[in-house]
Amino acid sequence: GAVVSQHPSRVICKSGTSVKIECRSLDFQATTMFWYRQFPKQSLMLMATSNEGSKATYEQGVEKDKFLINHASLTLSTLTVTSAHPEDSSFYICSAPHPLANYGYTFGSGTRLTVV
Amino acid sequence: AQSVAQPEDQVNVAEGNPLTVKCTYSVSGNPYLFWYVQYPNRGLQFLLKYITGDNLVKGSYGFEAEFNKSQTSFHLKKPSALVSDSALYFCAVRDRRDDKIIFGKGTRLHILP
Numbered sequence: 001g002a003v004v005s006q007h008p009s010r011v012i013c014k015s016g017t018s019v020k021i022e023c024r025s026l027d028f029q030a031t032t033m034f035w036y037r038q039f040p041k042q043s044l045m046l047m048a049t050s051n052e053g054s055k056a057t058y059e060q061g062v063e064k065d066k067f068l069i070n071h072a073s074l075t076l077s078t079l080t081v082t083s084a085h086p087e088d089s090s091f092y093i094c095s096a097p098h099p100l101a102n103y104g105y106t107f108g109s110g111t112r113l114t115v116v
Numbered sequence: 117a118q119s120v121a122q123p124e125d126q127v128n129v130a131e132g133n134p135l136t137v138k139c140t141y142s143v144s145g146n147p148y149l150f151w152y153v154q155y156p157n158r159g160l161q162f163l164l165k166y167i168t169g170d171n172l173v174k175g176s177y178g179f180e181a182e183f184n185k186s187q188t189s190f191h192l193k194k195p196s197a198l199v200s201d202s203a204l205y206f207c208a209v210r211d212r213r214d215d216k217i218i219f220g221k222g223t224r225l226h227i228l229p
Contacts, residue, residue: 004159006159032215034217041222043221043222046218093159095160095217104150104162104165106162107159107161109158110158112157
């Protein structure tokens with residue numbers, strides 16, 4: 001149990017286009033979803049926290065208008081990279097607290113975004 | 117501010133030998149500590165956690181970690197390494213105030229056959 005399904009796993013897009021990444025909690029309700037970005041050989045950097053029914057909270061330095069986060073339901077959070085540029089190429093991972101795992105967290109499988 | 121330090125970028129261990137991946141933390145209050153493993157182009161997999169109780173925590177795949185409050189450490193250990201243990205390992209601390217997880221920079225573990 002406690003599965004977060006993340007799609008797509010890989011996406012290649014052209015500069016200037018937008019890409020949407022979805023994370024769904026399959027067997028539990030995720031009122032909160034964390035979005036991370038991981039550069040090659042580096043740690044995960046928290047980008048933003050999405051909360052169902054309210055605006056996302058962005059970390060310092062993360063452009064709100066570029067990385068649009070929507071958490072429209074208790075099982076779905078989306079990250080849209082708008083007007084993508086090559087420097088947005090990265091590995092994006094979502095994570096949700098699992099209520100049955102005693103403070104544990106469950107992670108999506110990640111999305112490899114390549115902007116050409 | 118809460119932080120996690122993993123002093124080693126890479127650890128090399130021969131198969132069958134014991135392994136240790138180091139982690140130290142800085143938090144206010146009692147910490148929630150985690151270890152995660154990441155395989156290439158994959159999300160993170162939970163290994164183990166310390167919330168309270170016994171300082172020695174046992175987790176998945178034969179891994180364990182020892183919480184040492186005086187040294188503010190939470191080193192990951194395994195008695196006998198397998199080649200399949202080769203991966204990227206992250207230590208993390210949870211901020212009790214806002215549920216955020218703060219990750220260390222990661223340590224790449226290479227198990228040599």
